[in-house]
Amino acid sequence: MRPFRYQRARDAGDAVGSAASLVRAGLSAVEAPTQFLAGGTTLIDLMKLDVMHPGKLIDIKPIARRHSEIEFKNGTLRLGGLVRMSDAADHPMLKREFPVIAQSLEYAASPQLRHMATLAGNVLQRTRCHYFRDVSWKSCNKRKPGSGCAAMDGVNRRHAVLGVSEHCIAAYPGDFAQALIALDAVVEILGASGAMMIPFAQLHREPGTAPDIETRLAPGALITAFMIPAGPWTRRSLYLKIRDRESFDFALASAAVALQIEDGAVVAARIALGGVATVPWRAHDAEAVLIGRPLDRNQAYEAARVAFAPANPRAGNRYKVELGKRTLARALLAAAALEI
Amino acid sequence: MNDRSATLDSPNQLNSGLHNSGAAPAGESPSGFEISMELRVNGQSRRLTADARVTLLDLLRDHLGLTGAKKGCDHGQCGTCTVLMDDRRAFSCLVLAAAAHGSDIVTIEGLESADGLHPMQQAFIDQDAFQCGYCTPGQIMSAIACVAEGHAKTEAEIREYMSGNLCRCAAYPNIVAAILQARGKLGV
Numbered sequence: 001m002r003p004f005r006y007q008r009a010r011d012a013g014d015a016v017g018s019a020a021s022l023v024r025a026g027l028s029a030v031e032a033p034t035q036f037l038a039g040g041t042t043l044i045d046l047m048k049l050d051v052m053h054p055g056k057l058i059d060i061k062p063i064a065r066r067h068s069e070i071e072f073k074n075g076t077l078r079l080g081g082l083v084r085m086s087d088a089a090d091h092p093m094l095k096r097e098f099p100v101i102a103q104s105l106e107y108a109a110s111p112q113l114r115h116m117a118t119l120a121g122n123v124l125q126r127t128r129c130h131y132f133r134d135v136s137w138k139s140c141n142k143r144k145p146g147s148g149c150a151a152m153d154g155v156n157r158r159h160a161v162l163g164v165s166e167h168c169i170a171a172y173p174g175d176f177a178q179a180l181i182a183l184d185a186v187v188e189i190l191g192a193s194g195a196m197m198i199p200f201a202q203l204h205r206e207p208g209t210a211p212d213i214e215t216r217l218a219p220g221a222l223i224t225a226f227m228i229p230a231g232p233w234t235r236r237s238l239y240l241k242i243r244d245r246e247s248f249d250f251a252l253a254s255a256a257v258a259l260q261i262e263d264g265a266v267v268a269a270r271i272a273l274g275g276v277a278t279v280p281w282r283a284h285d286a287e288a289v290l291i292g293r294p295l296d297r298n299q300a301y302e303a304a305r306v307a308f309a310p311a312n313p314r315a316g317n318r319y320k321v322e323l324g325k326r327t328l329a330r331a332l333l334a335a336a337a338l339e340i
Numbered sequence: 341m342n343d344r345s346a347t348l349d350s351p352n353q354l355n356s357g358l359h360n361s362g363a364a365p366a367g368e369s370p371s372g373f374e375i376s377m378e379l380r381v382n383g384q385s386r387r388l389t390a391d392a393r394v395t396l397l398d399l400l401r402d403h404l405g406l407t408g409a410k411k412g413c414d415h416g417q418c419g420t421c422t423v424l425m426d427d428r429r430a431f432s433c434l435v436l437a438a439a440a441h442g443s444d445i446v447t448i449e450g451l452e453s454a455d456g457l458h459p460m461q462q463a464f465i466d467q468d469a470f471q472c473g474y475c476t477p478g479q480i481m482s483a484i485a486c487v488a489e490g491h492a493k494t495e496a497e498i499r500e501y502m503s504g505n506l507c508r509c510a511a512y513p514n515i516v517a518a519i520l521q522a523r524g525k526l527g528v
Contacts, residue, residue: 003391004392005371006392006436006438007372037436040439041416041434044434044436045415048415059436086428110503111486111489111491111501112419112422112430113504116431247500247503248503
């Protein structure tokens, strides 16, 4: 690990102010000279690998107490950015009212990592693409803009089939983000110019021609909370995750689904897909298929077909199209069968 | 990672385990490259100064001489560095020592009491829950937390909530048996 300066934040304003004074325009997230440190489970790992080498870390754990609330008031759930994954995963109210959120966290990582990692850090975790994580590979547009993509014709079994570009096929690795995008979450952000809110769906950027720019967060801005509106569909929701090993693994394919069913017909459907896309992925077209009809096996597979119609696989990850369809169909049928 | 040469504490301080930072308050130095910190380790207050890059695992092993927590992968994937940090299990290889300032740390060395071995340690012996033993300190710390969290209700739940600790010798059935044995004695 390369030398860096370490500073403890006094409050969120202090953290953002300290970061702002060091922001340089035009640098990618990986190259940014100042990074916030929370759980550290991605950052310290990537610093040891020399993928990231910030000159300064601002530790925001000292301000955790003010940003760790879980509140459900007036139909809106508010999750503080520094809530630990395990605290949300084990929260009885979340398990009852927003099962898809609790499950997406429970099935992620390992117990140790869930105790360490925070919700804001979780949504910003970096891809597990080995060409990104191993600096001995010279070509990685995410790590070194313009250097090419070694995954394109390399070992790409775990890579994305949705939202890809000719410059990057790295999969977004997270689970919680799928629950957030499915439920139309809003992100509260504190930046140098004050607080702002953006739809979670706008936080991440597809790789396009600039895979190194992963989010729309301004350099030095801090995620302080997530807001999730409750709806008639939030209780009838779940997260299904398919992986190589049964626990402590990233998704090969996953589905976050929420359904409102009245008199045997689907009134509202929310679908997000994990493990198969470059960013948290909402499948609006697939949702539209389900509306106004009973949810049977044919309907579930038709929605899955529509969800993966834009898929663009490579040699090693063609199986993900079929695996992703079956994962989504199974998730939809399981959600429809929930007794709530 | 090989940061040992970069740490400020010299090898002959290994046994003393303390780098006295005098009256300076815990916090970053003017340069920020070296950090003073105060933490409790196995019930004892420790005040140290170290390079900002030093992890909690390296602090325990190389600065405090507590070599029970092991360095396996050093990337939060194997679990053998597991310690309790403010009553929660954590991978000490991914925690900066500086970020552990103010924390209460328990390692495998802190389990034994006047009454002898901790019930989980005894259960690992009784159930033959290890072969080479390298993962064992992490397994035991994780197992204690698993029971305390209430995630040891069934064998399936134990397997799920112990998935952060790998055992290359595949002693898993015996580890599950040990946790079931200790669970009763820990009053959960």
